Amino acid sequence: MNKNLEQLVELSDFDKKIDEFFPKIENLDRKINLKLEEISDFEKKKCNFEIEIDALKTQISKTNIRISEFSTKLQNIQIKRNNIKTDKELKALDVEEDLAKDSLEALNEEINKLEKLNSQKSDELIEINENLKKLQTQLDNISEDAKKNKDILQNQRDEICIKKDNLIKNMDQKLISFYQKIRKWAKNSTVVPVKKQACYGCFMHINDKTYGSVIKGEEIITCPHCGRILYKAAE
Numbered sequence: 001m002n003k004n005l006e007q008l009v010e011l012s013d014f015d016k017k018i019d020e021f022f023p024k025i026e027n028l029d030r031k032i033n034l035k036l037e038e039i040s041d042f043e044k045k046k047c048n049f050e051i052e053i054d055a056l057k058t059q060i061s062k063t064n065i066r067i068s069e070f071s072t073k074l075q076n077i078q079i080k081r082n083n084i085k086t087d088k089e090l091k092a093l094d095v096e097e098d099l100a101k102d103s104l105e106a107l108n109e110e111i112n113k114l115e116k117l118n119s120q121k122s123d124e125l126i127e128i129n130e131n132l133k134k135l136q137t138q139l140d141n142i143s144e145d146a147k148k149n150k151d152i153l154q155n156q157r158d159e160i161c162i163k164k165d166n167l168i169k170n171m172d173q174k175l176i177s178f179y180q181k182i183r184k185w186a187k188n189s190t191v192v193p194v195k196k197q198a199c200y201g202c203f204m205h206i207n208d209k210t211y212g213s214v215i216k217g218e219e220i221i222t223c224p225h226c227g228r229i230l231y232k233a234a235e
Contacts, residue, residue, distance in 0.1 A: 001217035001231060001232070002217060002218055002219070004171075004172065004175055004220060005217055005219075005220055005229075005231055007167060007170070007171050007175070008175065008179055008191050008220070008229055008231075009191055009231055010167055011164065011167055011168070011171070011176075011179060011191075012179075012188070012190055012191035012229075014160055014163060014164040014167065015164070015183070015188060015190075016188045017160050018157060018160055018161065018164070019187075019188055021153050021154075021156070021157045024153055025150060025153060028146040028149055028150060029146070031142055031146065032139070032142055032143055032146055035135065035138060035139045035142055036139065038135055039132065039135045039136065039139060042128055042131055042132050042135060043132065045128055046125065046128045046129065046132065049121055049124060049125045049128060050125065052121055053118060053121050053122060053125065056114055056117060056118040056121065057118065059114050060111060060114045060115060060118065063107055063110055063111045063114060064111065066103075066107055067104060067107045067108065067111065070100050070103050070104040070107065071104065073100045074097065074100050074101065074104065077093060077096060077097045077100065080093055081093060175220075178220075179191075179229070182222075182227060182228060182229065186201065186226075186227075186228055189201045189228060190228060190229060191228070191229045191230075191231065192223075192228050192229070192230065192231075193230075193231055193232070193233030194206060194211065194214050194230050194231070194232055194233065195233055197211050199223040199225060199226060199228060199230060200233075201223060201226050201228035202223060202225050202226035202228070204223070204225040204226070206223070206224070206230070207224070210223075210224055210230075214230045214231065214232050215232050217231065217232060
């Protein structure tokens with residue numbers, strides 16, 4: 001394999017390694033984003049519970065006011081009994097008292113249900129807050145680990161970039177331009193091996209003449225089917 005081809009293979013290898021860092025970094029960010037989404041879901045749930053609890057408290061307050069009103073009404077009915085003069089007035093007062101007692105009983109049942117539901121919602125809200133604290137701790141740990149790993153990856157990437165820059169300094173500029181032209185569309189399959197007489201970029205069979213030239217490695221040979229740069233790989 002001639003020097004130019006060796007440089008192209010090495011340059012392609014550097015570019016592949018550099019590009020491999022991006023999905024690794026994205027994966028670290030993805031873990032953070034997934035945890036943020038989980039926290040966001042719990043915060044929305046918390047907000048809904050707080051709204052429901054506020055509504056329940058309002059209902060409880062209004063119901064207590066009505067209970068107080070009917071309790072006062074029953075007290076007034078008892079006072080009125082002292083001033084009754086006719087049976088008709090007594091019957092009317094009895095009806096009024098029965099209605100007030102029924103309403104008061106219904107309101108007491110309602111207040112018990114509301115307070116029970118409020119207690120249940122409050123307990124669930126406490127649980128949500130505890131889960132939020134745990135999730136926030138998990139997020140902090142994930143973020144800290146991600147930062148450390150990103151720093152490690154960045155240092156590794158910088159080392160490869162330095163090696164790549166040093167290689168490019170010693171390469172022919174026309175050769176670099178030729179490589180970059182193919183890389184625009186071929187990406188990390190710009191320079192590919194030939195195995196079992198097939199291009200490992202397009203996987204098409206290479207004719208004997210081209211294959212022979214690739215084996216010799218004396219010139220820069222491109223695939224007659226896809227145009228990628230070829231080199232002979234160990235079988």
